[in-house]
Amino acid sequence: MPVNLTEVARHAGVSLATASRVLNGSARSPAPDITERVKAAAEELGYVANAQAQALARSTTGLVGLVVHDIADPYFSAIAHGVQEVALQARHQVLLAGTDLGGEDGTPRSAELAAVTAFISYRTDAIILATSRFLEEDPVLAKNLERYIQNGGKVVTIGDTSIPGAKVLTVGNFDGARDLVDALVTSGLSRFVILSGPHERNTARSRVEGFTSALERRGLEPLVVVGGEFSSRGGFDATLECIDTLGIIAGAKSAESPLCILAANDVMALGAITALRSRGLQVPDDVQVAGFDDIPTLRDYSPGLSTYQLPLEEMGRLAAGLALAPESVLESRVTGAVVLRESAGTPTLAPDGA
Amino acid sequence: MPVNLTEVARHAGVSLATASRVLNGSARSPAPDITERVKAAAEELGYVANAQAQALARSTTGLVGLVVHDIADPYFSAIAHGVQEVALQARHQVLLAGTDLGGEDGTPRSAELAAVTAFISYRTDAIILATSRFLEEDPVLAKNLERYIQNGGKVVTIGDTSIPGAKVLTVGNFDGARDLVDALVTSGLSRFVILSGPHERNTARSRVEGFTSALERRGLEPLVVVGGEFSSRGGFDATLECIDTLGIIAGAKSAESPLCILAANDVMALGAITALRSRGLQVPDDVQVAGFDDIPTLRDYSPGLSTYQLPLEEMGRLAAGLALAPESVLESRVTGAVVLRESAGTPTLAPDGA
DNA sequence: TCCAACATGGAAAGCGCTTTCCAAGTTTCA
DNA sequence: TGAAACTTGGAAAGCGCTTTCCATGTTGGA
Numbered sequence: 001m002p003v004n005l006t007e008v009a010r011h012a013g014v015s016l017a018t019a020s021r022v023l024n025g026s027a028r029s030p031a032p033d034i035t036e037r038v039k040a041a042a043e044e045l046g047y048v049a050n051a052q053a054q055a056l057a058r059s060t061t062g063l064v065g066l067v068v069h070d071i072a073d074p075y076f077s078a079i080a081h082g083v084q085e086v087a088l089q090a091r092h093q094v095l096l097a098g099t100d101l102g103g104e105d106g107t108p109r110s111a112e113l114a115a116v117t118a119f120i121s122y123r124t125d126a127i128i129l130a131t132s133r134f135l136e137e138d139p140v141l142a143k144n145l146e147r148y149i150q151n152g153g154k155v156v157t158i159g160d161t162s163i164p165g166a167k168v169l170t171v172g173n174f175d176g177a178r179d180l181v182d183a184l185v186t187s188g189l190s191r192f193v194i195l196s197g198p199h200e201r202n203t204a205r206s207r208v209e210g211f212t213s214a215l216e217r218r219g220l221e222p223l224v225v226v227g228g229e230f231s232s233r234g235g236f237d238a239t240l241e242c243i244d245t246l247g248i249i250a251g252a253k254s255a256e257s258p259l260c261i262l263a264a265n266d267v268m269a270l271g272a273i274t275a276l277r278s279r280g281l282q283v284p285d286d287v288q289v290a291g292f293d294d295i296p297t298l299r300d301y302s303p304g305l306s307t308y309q310l311p312l313e314e315m316g317r318l319a320a321g322l323a324l325a326p327e328s329v330l331e332s333r334v335t336g337a338v339v340l341r342e343s344a345g346t347p348t349l350a351p352d353g354a
Numbered sequence: 355m356p357v358n359l360t361e362v363a364r365h366a367g368v369s370l371a372t373a374s375r376v377l378n379g380s381a382r383s384p385a386p387d388i389t390e391r392v393k394a395a396a397e398e399l400g401y402v403a404n405a406q407a408q409a410l411a412r413s414t415t416g417l418v419g420l421v422v423h424d425i426a427d428p429y430f431s432a433i434a435h436g437v438q439e440v441a442l443q444a445r446h447q448v449l450l451a452g453t454d455l456g457g458e459d460g461t462p463r464s465a466e467l468a469a470v471t472a473f474i475s476y477r478t479d480a481i482i483l484a485t486s487r488f489l490e491e492d493p494v495l496a497k498n499l500e501r502y503i504q505n506g507g508k509v510v511t512i513g514d515t516s517i518p519g520a521k522v523l524t525v526g527n528f529d530g531a532r533d534l535v536d537a538l539v540t541s542g543l544s545r546f547v548i549l550s551g552p553h554e555r556n557t558a559r560s561r562v563e564g565f566t567s568a569l570e571r572r573g574l575e576p577l578v579v580v581g582g583e584f585s586s587r588g589g590f591d592a593t594l595e596c597i598d599t600l601g602i603i604a605g606a607k608s609a610e611s612p613l614c615i616l617a618a619n620d621v622m623a624l625g626a627i628t629a630l631r632s633r634g635l636q637v638p639d640d641v642q643v644a645g646f647d648d649i650p651t652l653r654d655y656s657p658g659l660s661t662y663q664l665p666l667e668e669m670g671r672l673a674a675g676l677a678l679a680p681e682s683v684l685e686s687r688v689t690g691a692v693v694l695r696e697s698a699g700t701p702t703l704a705p706d707g708a
Numbered sequence: 709t710c711c712a713a714c715a716t717g718g719a720a721a722g723c724g725c726t727t728t729c730c731a732a733g734t735t736t737c738a
Numbered sequence: 739t740g741a742a743a744c745t746t747g748g749a750a751a752g753c754g755c756t757t758t759c760c761a762t763g764t765t766g767g768a
Contacts, residue, residue, distance in 0.1 A: 001413075001505040002477075004754055015718040020756060027757095030716075046501050051475040052415060053754035055406040056723045059355075071425070072435040072650060072667075081426040084452050088465075093472055096450040098438050118447055121405040123356075147400050151355040232654055270654035277656060296426060297651055300586050300624035302631060313426075358724055369748045374726060381727095384746075407724035410753045 003045040012041035024049055055123065064092050064323055065119030065127040067112060069230070070100040073267060074295035075312060079130050079158070082316020090324045095124055099131055109133070113141050120148050126323035132159035132203045156322045158315060159203050167322045169315060172335040173203050173292075176308040177210025180290060181262065183338045184306070185218055187345035189260045189288065193246070194225045195238045195272060197264035201230065204264045207292055211262050223259075228268070235263055235271025243279060248287065250280035259287045260344050266291035266298060266307055273305075273343070288344035294336070304341025311336065357399040366395035378403055409477065418446050418677055419473030419481040421466060423584070424454040427621060428649040429666060433484050433512070436670020444678045449478055453485055463487070467495050474502050480677035486513035486557045510676045512669060513557050521676045523669060526689040527557055527646075530662040531564025534644060535616065537692045538660070539572055541699035543614045543642065547600070548579045549592045549626060551618035555584065558618045561646055565616050577613075582622065589617055589625025597633060602641065604634035613641045614698050620645035620652060620661055627659075627697070642698035648690070658695025665690065 009019035014037065018030050022038040029035065041047075055061040066083050068076035080096065087094045097118065103110030112131055119127050127148070136142070142163050145155050155166040162168050181192070194211055197204035208225070215221055226241050228234035239261065243249075248259065263269035269291030273283050281287050283303055294309035311334055318332045340346050363373035368391070372384050376392040383389065395401075409415040420437050422430035434450065441448045451472065457464030466485055473481050481502070490496070496517050499509050509520040516522050535546070548565055551558035562579070569575055580595050582588035593615065597603075602613065617623035623645030627637050635641050637657055648663035665688055672686045694700050 002474075002501075006754075016755085017718055017720095017757080018716090021717090024756080028716080034717085046498075048471065048474050048498075050410075050477060050754050051472075052406045052409040052477055053723090054756075056404075056410055056725085057754080057756040059723070061406060070435070071438065072428070072431045074426070074428070074431075074651075077426045077428075077431040080450075081424070081452065084425065084450070085455050088455055093449050093451070093476065096434075096438070096448055098435065101439050101442055117402065118405075120402050122447065123404060123406055144400075144402075147356075274654045274656075297428075300628045301655070302628075360724075370725085371727080371748055371750095372746090375747090378726080382746080388747085404724055407753090408726075410755085411724080411726040413753070 002050070003047045004050065005047070008038065008042050008045055008047045011045060012038045014038060023047070024054065059123075061123045061125055062092050063095055063119075063122060063124040064320065065095045065097065065115070065122070065124040066130065067097045067099060067115045067119075067127070068130045069098065069108065071096065071098050073231070074297045075265065075267065075293050076130060078296055078312035079316040079319070082313035082318075083128060083320040084316070085313075086317050086320035086324065090320075092125070092324065095119060095122060109138060113138065113144070116141060116144060116148075120144060120153070124153070126154035126156065128319050128323050129155065129157045130319070132157070132201055134200060134202050137200070154323050154327075156319050158319050159206075167330050169319045169322060170331060170333040171203070171310065171315065172333070173206035174210040174213070176310070176336050176338075177207040177262075177292065178214040179338050180292070180306075180308045181211050181214035183340060184260060184262075184288075184290060184345040185214070185220070187340065188257055189345060190220060190257050191259045192220065192222050193242050193259065193261050194222045195235055195242070195261060195263040195268050196225050196227050197230045197234065197268060199227060204230065207264045222262075230265055230268060232267055232271035232274070235268030236275040237271075238268070239272040239275035240279075243276070243281070243287075248281070250286065258284065261287060261289045263289065263291045266293045266295045266305060269305055269307070269343075270297075270301070273303075283343050284346075290344040294339060303343045306338075306340045306342075306344040306346070309336045309339045310334065356404070357401045358404065359401070362392065362396045362399055362401045365399060366392045368392060377401070378408065413477075414479055415477050416446050417449055417473075417476055417478040418674065419449045419451065419469070419476070419478040420484065421451045421453060421469045421473075421481070422484045423452065423462065425450065425452050427585070428651045429619065429621065429647050430484060432650055432666035433670040433673070436667035436672075437482060437674040438670075439667075440671050440674035440678065444674075446479070446678065449473060449476060463492060467492065467498070470495060470498060470502075474498060474507070478507070480508035480510065482673050482677050483509065483511045484673070486511070486555055488554060488556050491554070508677050508681075510673050512673050513560075521684050523673045523676060524685060524687040525557070525664065525669065526687070527560035528564040528567070530664070530690050530692075531561040531616075531646065532568040533692050534646070534660075534662045535565050535568035537694060538614060538616075538642075538644060538699040539568070539574070541694065542611055543699060544574060544611050545613045546574065546576050547596050547613065547615050548576045549589055549596070549615060549617040549622050550579050550581050551584045551588070551622060553581060558584065561618045576616075584619055584622060586621055586625035586628070589622030590629040591625075592622070593626040593629035594633075597630070597635070597641075602633075602635070604640065612638065615641060615643045617643065617645045620647045620649045620659060623659055623661070623697075624651075624655070627657075637697050638700075644698040648693060657697045660692075660694045660696075660698040660700070663690045663693045664688065 009016045022035050097115035099108040099111040103114040149165040158169045196208045226238045228238035291307040294307045363370045376389050451469035453462040453465040457468040503519040512523045550562045580592040582592035645661040648661045
């Protein structure tokens with residue numbers, strides 16, 4: 001129904017080939033007067049090239065697929081923002097899929113497979129996986145991706161997951177978690193609990209390993225480790241479970257150093273603080289809390305959340321950069337920095353502080 | 355490079371037509387044994403249909419374009435989440451574009467045009483505009499969209515903007531703002547300032563009009579109205595400007611009812627609170643603050659923000675529903691509800707309250 | 709002045725599908 | 739038993755582009 005190149009060509013009194021050369025970047029460029037005529041015709045008819053047809057003819061689509069877990073989660077939306085930025089510069093469009101909504105059987109796992117399959121079907125030039133599940137556990141997904149790569153597609157995973165032939169944006173989850181705990185211990189904390197998040201997500205796993213590793217080195221170990229979703233609700237529930245297990249109640253002054261909750265990400269940490277509040281516990285006076293990511297949301301949050309700061313947008317940019325870069329570039333790496341705020345580990349606010 | 359239908363057909367010893375009928379839903383379905391053979395061949399060769407080619411042949415792409423301002427903004431990411439959900443159900447993929455990154459000349463306006471043009475080029479079955487700018491101001495955009503609609507594309511705008519032939523998800527911004535102010539005045543507040551957000555965004559404009567309209571009816575008017583970006587930073591800066599203009603300082607007890615800042619959206623409201631905090635002002639004791647949207651982020655925010663609650667995800671779902679529904683369905687409407695929390699208008703916490 | 713060397717527009721062959729016709733084979737029923 | 743009415747698989751014509759290859763027309767040099 002829309003105007004096509006043939007009509008434009010006829011309207012301009014030139015051949016299809018010429019019209020194509022004028023309108024859609026080619027090595028050869030027709031004479032000035034012809035160029036002018038064709039452009040005028042296109043403008044007049046309101047011609048907009050059919051990207052599908054171009055994709056078919058050029059065998060490249062200008063599409064990049066991004067699969068996240070939950071676009072409404074600040075972690076993922078920040079990354080998505082970064083991806084968009086680079087995609088825009090590279091004149092690519094981004095196809096977005098979320099896995100939290102579930103696929104055929106309602107699981108994120110099936111959703112991820114469905115998303116990847118769809119992207120492959122649309123022949124996206126690259127696929128960025130920000131979901132960070134263990135791909136080894138999903139042979140079907142892995143096989144599809146491998147074939148996709150063999151056929152010239154590019155795959156970038158964010159996090160430590162690796163699949164053969166895929167590029168990877170390595171994130172210092174383990175080291176960051178370790179650094180964070182080191183800083184907290186140094187500030188005088190010694191009693192920790194861990195909200196470990198979902199076990200199947202390797203970012204969560206790496207962070208938890210970092211936490212425990214750092215504790216071990218100091219001869220400490222977490223009082224409790226509880227799982228839960230990577231969400232505010234997950235953090236909330238896990239925290240209630242935690243403080244009930246430990247029998248923590250408001251007003252009970254103890255001689256020990258305050259308890260510190262290590263959450264596998266900021267969103268959980270915020271849920272944790274809400275949970276503490278609901279029980280009348282003060283942060284950081286009664287219980288301290290630390291997160292991971294430094295999501296943009298924290299800018300307006302009080303008390304300031306101690307966390308490990310990751311350059312989320314930059315991660316999106318880097319991932320997209322890898323996705324659109326030549327074959328040869330295979331890896332990028334990001335690290336972050338410990339940021340101590342009021343919620344945990346800042347000596348000035350610790351009970352026994354100045 | 356990937357396996358195509360021809361190869362599958364040959365491998366199965368059938369014609370191209372038959373293979374197509376077996377693999378990609380057709381009215382006619384070949385005999386069971388043939389069906390089996392073709393499926394086996396496809397499976398063995400790892401065939402994945404080329405969606406671009408299908409789109410060309412079927413003249414429908416299974417794509418829906420979503421243009422937001424900033425995907426990292428909780429307002430937009432919540433909407434995007436809702437859109438995704440419905441798109442998934444309808445077996446559509448979503449193409450995402452953000453306008454905050456700017457287009458050719460760096461403005462959101464050019465970015466919006468670029469995004470829409472790209473979507474038209476990819477022949478998305480529908481375009482959802484969540485950006486809510488005044489389209490009347492952009493004749494080029496409007497013309498493109500009209501043509502797109504004429505060619506069978508569907509356009510949905512969220513907010514009050516309307517373009518000929520487009521469907522619209524009407525949001526009760528004006529009424530909501532009015533209700534919110536009514537509730538606040540009823541609770542005893544009478545001194546208001548407005549953070550109006552960006553003037554070119556009609557959601558902002560409608561809300562501000564709602565605020566002022568409600569005030570007028572009560573014979574009140576805002577002490578100050580300041581603009582600013584629809585962002586935390588925007589709210590922060592606007593608030594500082596505000597309190598400096600009014601000469602508000604911490605510790606100055608006044609006999610008047612407390613000042614209430616009406617922000618055009620929650621994100622600005624949060625920025626406002628941060629600004630107040632930075633000046634040592636307490637919310638709600640010294641200054642009160644109300645927002646608009648009830649973004650999910652607020653769940654963990656303290657003090658609870660008074661706001662007008664909009665069903666953001668549902669809005670995304672409705673918009674996508676309109677986008678994928680038959681021609682005949684032209685409009686949906688959502689309303690929200692005033693939610694008073696600690697930050698403003700809750701009598702129990704007002705200085706002169708119980 | 710003539711031919712080689714180049715520039716330039718167009719015809720046509722795909723790219724990977726869908727879908728309309730056709731032709732041939734099967735049923736059905738009078 | 740024969741014709742009408744279905745089925746069913748396949749050939750081929752697109753869908754809207756890009757790009758190779760040709761056939762011209764020009765230009766330049768000797």
